[in-house]
Amino acid sequence: VFILIIRNTGKSRRQPCPAVLDHFDQQYSEELGDLWASARAVLLDPPSWQYGVMLNRFSSVTDITQILRSQGFSSLLPQTDSESPPKFPPSSLQCYVHPHPLRFPSQAHRPGQLKQYYLLNAASLLPVLALQVRDGDKVLDLCSAPGGKAVAIMQSATPALLCCNEPDPHRRDWLAKTLESFLPPSLCSRVMVSAQDGRFVGQSEAGFYDKVLVDAPCSNDRSWLHSSDKLRGQQRLEDRARLPELQTQLLRSAISAVRPGGVVVYSTCTLSSLENCAVVEAVLKEFPDAEVENLWEEIALPLSKYFALGILVVPQPGRTWGPMFLSRIRKKR
Numbered sequence: 493v494f495i496l497i498i499r500n501t502g503k504s505r506r507q508p509c510p511a512v513l514d515h516f517d518q519q520y521s522e523e524l525g526d527l528w529a530s531a532r533a534v535l536l537d538p539p540s541w542q543y544g545v546m547l548n549r550f551s552s553v554t555d556i557t558q559i560l561r562s563q564g565f566s567s568l569l570p571q572t573d574s575e576s577p578p579k580f581p582p583s584s585l586q587c588y589v590h591p592h593p594l595r596f597p598s599q600a601h602r603p604g605q606l607k608q609y610y611l612l613n614a615a616s617l618l619p620v621l622a623l624q625v626r627d628g629d630k631v632l633d634l635c636s637a638p639g640g641k642a643v644a645i646m647q648s649a650t651p652a653l654l655c656c657n658e659p660d661p662h663r664r665d666w667l668a669k670t671l672e673s674f675l676p677p678s679l680c681s682r683v684m685v686s687a688q689d690g691r692f693v694g695q696s697e698a699g700f701y702d703k704v705l706v707d708a709p710c711s712n713d714r715s716w717l718h719s720s721d722k723l724r725g726q727q728r729l730e731d732r733a734r735l736p737e738l739q740t741q742l743l744r745s746a747i748s749a750v751r752p753g754g755v756v757v758y759s760t761c762t763l764s765s766l767e768n769c770a771v772v773e774a775v776l777k778e779f780p781d782a783e784v785e786n787l788w789e790e791i792a793l794p795l796s797k798y799f800a801l802g803i804l805v806v807p808q809p810g811r812t813w814g815p816m817f818l819s820r821i822r823k824k825r
């Protein structure tokens with residue numbers, strides 16, 4: 493198999509939206525201090541962005557690992573026989589990363605044919621690792637489209653049920669296509685797609701799930717910074733102000749949907765503390781039977797930066813993963 497790897501070039505450089513950049517400069521220089529200057533440089537430079545290659549364990553094509561290794565990719569997650577930290581629980585999840593911004597070509601959707609790999613920002617795997625899905629778990633992916641984390645969950649273990657919820661009809665179609673492209677028909681009975689408003693799942697399915705992922709709608713810093721025009725950028729800044737309320741409602745609903753002893757992972761792809769720590773903090777006040785767990789020991793990746801209520805991955809030159817915030821909340825027994 494011949495695979496052409498694309499090196500990102502300056503030709504695809506997109507212009508940042510001045511209003512969004514100005515807003516980020518004000519907020520993030522205050523919240524992140526010196527770290528913002530280097531994160532800013534990465535966010536403004538799409539050709540420097542790295543991409544992870546998550547393998548599909550259900551694809552019968554097996555030579556992809558060899559190709560990746562020969563191109564200089566290496567495994568992001570430590571091999572199970574490795575002695576060196578960090579140690580993750582054994583998992584069949586495999587993702588390859590490259591030190592340079594090389595981009596593997598994406599594969600087209602072909603009905604009836606499973607894709608071999610999924611391209612992603614490797615930090616997106618952290619919420620899935622934190623969820624610690626085990627065989628037989630009942631799992632809810634509350635905000636699921638386009639389905640990257642749902643695919644990663646199914647690479648990690650074989651849950652009894654994975655409910656992928658997405659209320660937006662177009663994004664739900666995209667999600668269904670992703671699942672069809674990566675999962676064999678034999679898993680159909682375990683994986684279902686639902687269309688609920690996630691804010692109300694906690695009432696309708698209280699205490700039903702072992703694990704719930706809330707990969708919340710958020711201000712997606714990477715893409716919002718490159719908003720196509722001024723109006724769109726300004727609209728997004730208005731949306732940004734409203735997001736913490738929706739995120740709070742979704743996290744509240746997720747904690748209600750999990751059984752005592754179960755876990756909720758809350759994640760976003762923004763650096764904004766108002767959508768991250770502040771949301772977790774506000775919701776925890778309402779649930780004395782829930783507590784945040786310390787992920788530092790467990791997910792101590794060199795590209796993560798620790799915050800009191802979770803982990804924030806701040807993109808840095810040469811390690812452009814993130815932005816990604818995650819926090820794991822356990823409901824006491």
Ligand SMILES: C[S@@+](CC[C@H](N)C(=O)[O-])C[C@H]1O[C@@H](n2cnc3c(N)ncnc32)[C@H](O)[C@@H]1O
Binds near residue numbers: 640659688709
């Ligand atoms: C960050 S994206 C999820 C990405 C996805 N987890 C993945 O890894 O591919 C957030 C999703 O939440 C959905 N969403 C928005 N409002 C929602 C709500 N009230 N309940 C559930 N999902 C919602 C959006 O349509 C969007 O698809």
